[in-house]
Amino acid sequence: MADGQYTYIIIGGGLAGGYAVQGIRERDAGGSILLIGSEDYLPYNRPPLTKQLWFGKKKVEDIFAKNADFYAEQHVDTVLMDTVQELNAGEKTIVDGNGQRFRYQKLLLATGGAPRRLSIPGGDLEGISYYRYLDDYFATRAEAGEGKRALIIGGGFIGSEIAAALNINKLHVTLLFPDEYLVARVFPESLGRAITRHYAEKGVTLLTKDEPTAIERKGATFVTHTRNGQQLESEILIAGIGIAPTTVLAEMAGLTVNNGIVVNEFLQTSHPDIYAAGDVANFPYQALGERRRVEHWDNAVTMGKYAGRNMAGAGEAYTYMPYFFSDLFEFGYEAVGDVTTKLETFADWQKENDTGVIYYLREGKVRGAMMCNVWNKVDAARELIKKGATVTPDDLRGAIK
Numbered sequence: 001m002a003d004g005q006y007t008y009i010i011i012g013g014g015l016a017g018g019y020a021v022q023g024i025r026e027r028d029a030g031g032s033i034l035l036i037g038s039e040d041y042l043p044y045n046r047p048p049l050t051k052q053l054w055f056g057k058k059k060v061e062d063i064f065a066k067n068a069d070f071y072a073e074q075h076v077d078t079v080l081m082d083t084v085q086e087l088n089a090g091e092k093t094i095v096d097g098n099g100q101r102f103r104y105q106k107l108l109l110a111t112g113g114a115p116r117r118l119s120i121p122g123g124d125l126e127g128i129s130y131y132r133y134l135d136d137y138f139a140t141r142a143e144a145g146e147g148k149r150a151l152i153i154g155g156g157f158i159g160s161e162i163a164a165a166l167n168i169n170k171l172h173v174t175l176l177f178p179d180e181y182l183v184a185r186v187f188p189e190s191l192g193r194a195i196t197r198h199y200a201e202k203g204v205t206l207l208t209k210d211e212p213t214a215i216e217r218k219g220a221t222f223v224t225h226t227r228n229g230q231q232l233e234s235e236i237l238i239a240g241i242g243i244a245p246t247t248v249l250a251e252m253a254g255l256t257v258n259n260g261i262v263v264n265e266f267l268q269t270s271h272p273d274i275y276a277a278g279d280v281a282n283f284p285y286q287a288l289g290e291r292r293r294v295e296h297w298d299n300a301v302t303m304g305k306y307a308g309r310n311m312a313g314a315g316e317a318y319t320y321m322p323y324f325f326s327d328l329f330e331f332g333y334e335a336v337g338d339v340t341t342k343l344e345t346f347a348d349w350q351k352e353n354d355t356g357v358i359y360y361l362r363e364g365k366v367r368g369a370m371m372c373n374v375w376n377k378v379d380a381a382r383e384l385i386k387k388g389a390t391v392t393p394d395d396l397r398g399a400i401k
Helices: 015-027 068-073 134-143 157-168 189-201 248-252 297-311 378-387
Strands: 005-011 033-036 076-079 086-088 093-095 101-109 113-115 149-153 172-176 205-207 212-218 221-226 231-234 236-239 243-245 274-276 281-285 290-292 323-328 331-337 344-351 355-362 365-372
Touching: 005 015, 015 033, 015 101, 015 297, 068 076, 086 248, 101 297, 134 236, 149 157, 149 221, 149 231, 157 172, 157 189, 157 236, 157 323, 172 231, 189 205, 189 323, 221 236, 274 297, 297 323, 331 378, 365 378
Parallel strands: 005 033, 005 101, 033 076, 101 274, 149 172, 149 236, 172 205
Antiparallel strands: 086 093, 093 101, 113 243, 212 221, 221 231, 281 290, 323 331, 331 365, 344 355, 355 365
């Protein structure tokens, strides 16, 4: 493309960026598109990195959102293993890691988030996996021989999922986390303790109410020191302690940033020709009546598509309610809305701590729902949340089943 000029530039090679291409092409068949990604891979689905790839249910080639032919057929220029260094919103230009300047008409920031790192001595040692990317899967898979010792730091989504995956692959797994039970920000105490017991029954060693204070390496072995005085040896060390939104370009451009890049209902930033989508976007979650930043697969896919369509002139408000899901051994769930244990919860169990629906309420109104081993009921949960009615436990018994 002459002089590096594009109708649309997408910064970020994750799912939001990939699906933005689809959204653009639904509205504009001819506008030029440049997609810049920092990894060496076209956009791919992240959930299999802690799930199906470990269980033989998917192969790596199955996890890509679109195959390479799609981008060629849609006349998309893709630049991989590159990081944008400069963004000038006034001039509508970017400069990439090779010093090449590009001009855009519309820009999407789909920059996602970077794994939070351990701020302790040894937290930057080579070989520690801050598990998020496909290369992290490859590196861990190469080391994950039967009988190896793996220490997982963090008892949230990533930590609990990769611990189950490695245990199923016959590694000796230890989980170290500061809460009393797994996924404590989402699971009510009764469920959280039941899941934690189940992990122990599967052979996972659980060190609760503890955290790492220092890490050292002795040959091929990591030695992790903890606040409670443990010294834990492992060949594999994974930290899954969340991500921080990648907002450096937005800040450079003078865009409004507050727990992510602030966007309106059309996914425009404080500059109308710059959009944001995916993990990095702080958007008005209309059904909840408040701003949110959502770090889940479904949000990245759908928001990316909306952003692409709106960049191409659709003018469609993002009113979608994204869901998320997880699989922890035999326990699986789908959830939508605000699912935090800061809210009041009511559990309508068919089988206690196994099968049923957990409702998350504020002032008697359903704000979120988690369907535990109950499938294909996300739409019913969405309607219940959007209705906004004041409900009692009796109203909720059997409401979703």
